[in-house]
Amino acid sequence: MFSNLRFVQLILMLLIALCAGLTLLGILQGPADIPLANIGIILKQALFNTGAQALPNWQTSIILDVRLPRVIIALFAGASLALCGLVMQGMFRNPLASPSVLGVSSGASLGAVIAIYLGASLVSAWAIPLFAFIGASISLTIVYRVASNHGQTSVATLLLSGVAMSALNVAATSLLLALSLSNWDVARMIIYWTMGGLDGRTWDHVLIILPIVVSGFVLLVFYSKQLDLLLLGEQHALSVGVDVRRVRRNLLIISTAMVGASVSVVGGIGFIGLVVPHIMRLLLGPAHRYLLPACLLAGALTLLGADLFINRFFSEQAIPLGVVTAALGAPFFLFLLIKQRFTLS
Amino acid sequence: MSPLSCSNLLFSYDKKPLLENISLDFTAGQFVALIGANGAGKSTLLQLLLGLIKQQSGTVFIDGRDIHRQKRRDIAKQLAFVPQSIELPYAFSAQALVAMGRNPYLGPFELETAEDQRIIHNAMHQTDITHLKNRLVTTLSGGEKQRVIIARALAQQAATLLLDEPIANLDICHQIETLQLIRALTHSGKLAISALHDLNLAARYCDRLILLGQMPGSSATTVVADGSPAQVLTADNLAQCFSIAADIITCKGIVNLTNIRPIKEKIEQDNYATQSTTSAVY
Numbered sequence: 036m037f038s039n040l041r042f043v044q045l046i047l048m049l050l051i052a053l054c055a056g057l058t059l060l061g062i063l064q065g066p067a068d069i070p071l072a073n074i075g076i077i078l079k080q081a082l083f084n085t086g087a088q089a090l091p092n093w094q095t096s097i098i099l100d101v102r103l104p105r106v107i108i109a110l111f112a113g114a115s116l117a118l119c120g121l122v123m124q125g126m127f128r129n130p131l132a133s134p135s136v137l138g139v140s141s142g143a144s145l146g147a148v149i150a151i152y153l154g155a156s157l158v159s160a161w162a163i164p165l166f167a168f169i170g171a172s173i174s175l176t177i178v179y180r181v182a183s184n185h186g187q188t189s190v191a192t193l194l195l196s197g198v199a200m201s202a203l204n205v206a207a208t209s210l211l212l213a214l215s216l217s218n219w220d221v222a223r224m225i226i227y228w229t230m231g232g233l234d235g236r237t238w239d240h241v242l243i244i245l246p247i248v249v250s251g252f253v254l255l256v257f258y259s260k261q262l263d264l265l266l267l268g269e270q271h272a273l274s275v276g277v278d279v280r281r282v283r284r285n286l287l288i289i290s291t292a293m294v295g296a297s298v299s300v301v302g303g304i305g306f307i308g309l310v311v312p313h314i315m316r317l318l319l320g321p322a323h324r325y326l327l328p329a330c331l332l333a334g335a336l337t338l339l340g341a342d343l344f345i346n347r348f349f350s351e352q353a354i355p356l357g358v359v360t361a362a363l364g365a366p367f368f369l370f371l372l373i374k375q376r377f378t379l380s
Numbered sequence: 381m382s383p384l385s386c387s388n389l390l391f392s393y394d395k396k397p398l399l400e401n402i403s404l405d406f407t408a409g410q411f412v413a414l415i416g417a418n419g420a421g422k423s424t425l426l427q428l429l430l431g432l433i434k435q436q437s438g439t440v441f442i443d444g445r446d447i448h449r450q451k452r453r454d455i456a457k458q459l460a461f462v463p464q465s466i467e468l469p470y471a472f473s474a475q476a477l478v479a480m481g482r483n484p485y486l487g488p489f490e491l492e493t494a495e496d497q498r499i500i501h502n503a504m505h506q507t508d509i510t511h512l513k514n515r516l517v518t519t520l521s522g523g524e525k526q527r528v529i530i531a532r533a534l535a536q537q538a539a540t541l542l543l544d545e546p547i548a549n550l551d552i553c554h555q556i557e558t559l560q561l562i563r564a565l566t567h568s569g570k571l572a573i574s575a576l577h578d579l580n581l582a583a584r585y586c587d588r589l590i591l592l593g594q595m596p597g598s599s600a601t602t603v604v605a606d607g608s609p610a611q612v613l614t615a616d617n618l619a620q621c622f623s624i625a626a627d628i629i630t631c632k633g634i635v636n637l638t639n640i641r642p643i644k645e646k647i648e649q650d651n652y653a654t655q656s657t658t659s660a661v662y
Contacts, residue, residue: 128469257488264480266470270463273432275536276456276484321470 043325046318050332054110057339061106062098064343066350069094100237108236108244109342110335112301113311115248115293117334118255120308121315121326122290125262126283127183129193130316131371133309134294137178137193138200139171140305143291143298144229145204145211146170151224152211163228164243168295174200175291231302232356233342240300247296251289252331258286259323266321304357306364307337313371381444383408383458383539383571389428389438391421397600399424402438404590404603406573408539411566413582414575415612416592417622421601422575423464425592426542429573430461442540456484460533462526464544464575468517474528475513478504481535503534506561522549530558534565541565543574547581559585583609583635593621609635619643 063074073090077098120133134140150156150166178200182193208229215221255262261282264272272279297304315329341359382405389402399421406412414422427433429440431447440447442458460481468477481503482496492500504510507527512520517528526549533541541562547555555578562572563585576582582589589612593604604621605612613635618624626637 260483260486260488263472264483266472267468267477267480268463270427270432270461271480273452274430274456274459274461274463275480275532276451276453278452321472322476 043319047325047328047332050329050336054332054336054339057336057343058106058110061109061339061343062102064347065097065102066346067094067097069097074098104236104238104241105233105342106339107241108300109233109339111241111244111248112297112304113307113334113336113338114331115244115251115297115334116304116307117311117330117337118248118252118327119290119294120334121312121323121330122255122262122286123308124312125266125323126286127179127193128266128268130313131194131309131368133306133312134171134290135201135303135305136309136368137175137197138204139175139178139291139294140298140303141201141204141208142174143167143171143295144303145174145208146295147228147299148208148211148225151228152215152221154221156224160239160243164247164296164299167299168292170204171291171294171298172287174204175287179287229302230355231304233301234353236300244296244300247292251293252327254285254289255327256324258282259327262286262323263321301356304338304360306360306368307334309371310364310367311337313367382406382441384429384440384442384573385444386429386440387438389425389435389440391424391428391433391435399428399435399592399602400598400600401602404606406540406571408571409566409569410571410587411563411585412571412573412588412590413586414573414590414592415577415579415582416601420592420594420621422592423544426461426544426573426575430459430542431455432461453484456536456538458538459540459542460536460538462529462533462541462543462546464548468520468525471516471518473513474509474515474517474520474524475500475504477517477528478509478513478531478535481532481537484536499537500535503531506534507531508557523551523554526550527554527558530561539569540571540573543572545575545577548577555581579613579637583613583637589613591617591621593617596620613637 062078063071073094076090077095080095081099116134119139123132123134123137123139124130126132134143144167146166146169147163149170150162155162155166178193178196181196182189212222212225212229215225261272261277264275264277265279265282269279272282311334312326312330315326315333319325319329338356338360341363342356345354345356345359385405387403389399390397391399402425414425416422424433428435431440431450434448442450442455447455479492479496479500482492482500485496486492501510504513507530509524509527509531512524512528517525520528526546530543530546533543543562546562547558550558559581562574566572566587574586576586586609588607589605589609590603591605591612592601594601595604605614605617610630613628615625615628618626618637623643624640625643626640629636629638
C-alpha cells in the first residue's frame with residue numbers, strides 16, 4: 036500500500052503546489068502595501084532584465100532585497116533541517132533523532148558564537164557557517180560515539196547523550212557571551228546572532244545556504260538506497276554490500292554541513308527535523324527515494340508557513356520562529372515518546 | 381580453490397582472547413554446522429568469516445583472496461548472510477526487502493532489470509513467500525520474517541550462505557523446511573555455513589559439523605572437533621563442550637542423540653570440595 040506510486044506522486048505534487056503557493060504568498064504579503072501589479076512588474080524586470088519602468092525605488096528593494104531572500108532562506112533552511120532529521124533518524128534507526136534533540140543544532144550555534152567571539156566572522160562571511168559546521172560535527176560525533184555500540188543505538192543513551200551535549204553547548208555559549216560582555220561590539224553581535232530568525236536576512240545569507248542545501252540534497256539522493264539498507268541494521272547493510280563505515284561518515288559530514296549552514300543563517304529552529312520526516316514516513320513509507328524529495332518540500336513548506344503565520348497574525352509582537360516550531364513540535368515529540376513506551380513495554 | 385577459508389584466526393575482546401587458532405577450509409556443495417554451547421563464539425566466528433569484525437591476527441580468504449582487501453560490494457556477491465536477530469521495524473514490503481539482495485549488482489540510480497526481477501521472484505518462490513510479497517514486513521510473524529531474510533540472501537546469488545541460528549524463531553515445520561531448503565541449495569553447489577543449536581537437526585541435515593569449545597586449561601574457544609556428525613558427536617565431546625551425556629544411536633547412517641541429560645557430577649564435586657574447605661576453615 037505504501038509503494039503505490041500514484042499516491043506518492045499525488046503527495047509530491049501537492050507539496051510542490053503548496054510550496055509554490057506559500058512562496059507566492061510570501062512575496063505578496065508583508066507590512067508594506069505594494070500593489071499586485073507593481074510586484075509583477077518588479078519580478079519581471081528582475082527576471083528578464085528589461086528596461087526600468089517608473090516605479091518607486093523602495094518597492095523594488097522591498098520585494099527584491101527583503102521579501103525574496105527571506106522566502107528563499109525560509110525554504111532552504113526548512114528543507115535542510117527536515118533532510119538532516121530524516122538522515123539522522125535513518126542512521127540511528129530511531130524516530131526520535133533529529134538535529135535539535137541530538138545537540139547538533141546547539142553545537143552549530145556554539146561554533147557560530149565562537150566564530151563571532153574570535154572575530155573570524157569579520158574576516159569572511161563563510162567563517163560562521165564553517166565554525167557552525169565544525170561545532171555540529173564535533174557534537175554529532177561525540178553523541179554518536181557515546182550512544183552507538185556496533186551499530187546498535189539504545190533510545191535512552193541516544194537521547195541522554197543528546198541532552199548532555201546540548202547542555203554543554205548551551206553552557207559554553209552562555210560562557211562566551213558572558214566573557215564578551217566587556218567588549219560591547221562583540222557581545223551585541225553575538226546577541227543579535229543568537230536571536231536567529233529570518234528578519235534582516237539578505238542575499239549574502241542566500242549565497243551561504245543555497246549551494247550547501249542543494250548540493251547536500253543531490254548527494255543524499257545518491258545515498259538513498261544505502262539509507263534504506265541502513266534502516267535494517269548494520270549487519271544487514273554490510274552483508275548486502277554497503278560499506279557502512281564510509282557511508283555513515285559521509286552522511287554525517289553531509290548532514291552536519293547542512294545543519295551548520297541553516298543554523299548559521301537562521302539560528303537554532305527546533306523540531307522541524309523531528310516532525311517532518313516522521314509525518315512523511317507515515318504517509319509514504321520508509322523508502323528514501325520518495326522520502327528525500329518529500330522531506331525537502333515539506334520542510335521548506337513548514338518553515339515558510341510558520342514564518343508567514345507569525346507575520347500575518349502576530350506581526351506586532353515579533354515572536355521568534357523557533358517558538359512556533361517548538362509549540363508544534365514539542366507535543367509531537369512527547370506523543371512519540373509515549374507511543375514508544377507502549378510499544379517497548 | 382575453496383570458496384571460503386581462514387587460517388590461524390585470533391580474535392580478542394577487551395584483550396581477552398575469545399577465539400584462537402582457528403583454521404578452516406570449506407568446500408563448495410557442503411552444508412556445514414557450527415555447534416557449541418552458548419557463548420562459545422559461533423556468532424563471532426560467522427562475523428569474522430563475513431569480515432563484519434576484524435580479527436587481531438590470521439586471515440579470512442574468499443577464493444584465496446584476503447577478505448579485508450576487498451570491497452563490501454564484491455564480498456556481498458560472494459557471501460550472503462542471514463543474521464540472528466531479525467528486527468524489522470520499518471514498513472517495507474516483503475518484496476522490497478528481498479529486492480535489497482540485488483543491491484551489490486545495482487548502481488545508486490539503477491532500477492532492477494527483468495533479470496533481477498526474475499531472480500527476486502525465484503528467491504521468493506524457493507522460500508515459499510510469494511503470497512506475502514505485498515505484505516509489510518512489520519506485519520509478518522517471526523517465521524515469515526526469517527524466510528523473507530533468507531530469500532533476500534538468496535537474491536544475492538552468492539556462492540556461500542552464512543546463517544546465524546536461522547531456525548531459532550521458527551516452529552518445527554518451518555525449521556525442517558528451512559533446513560531442507562538450505563540442504564537443497566547446497567546440493568545445487570552452494571556452500572552453507574550455519575550456527576545451529578539443535579544437535580539432532582544438525583546431525584540429520586549437515587554434511588559436516590564444526591564443534592567450538594574450550595580446550596582444557598584455556599579460556600579461549602577453538603575448534604574441538606571437525607568432521608562428519610558421527611566423528612564429532614562423541615560422548616567425550618558432548619561431555620567436554622556441552623556438559624551432557626546422551627545415548628548416541630546411529631540409525632540408517634544418521635546420528636541421533638536421545639535421553640540427553642546434564643552432567644552435574646563435576647560441578648557437585650566442586651561444590652563439595654569448596655564446602656569441605658570452608659568447613660575446615662571454620
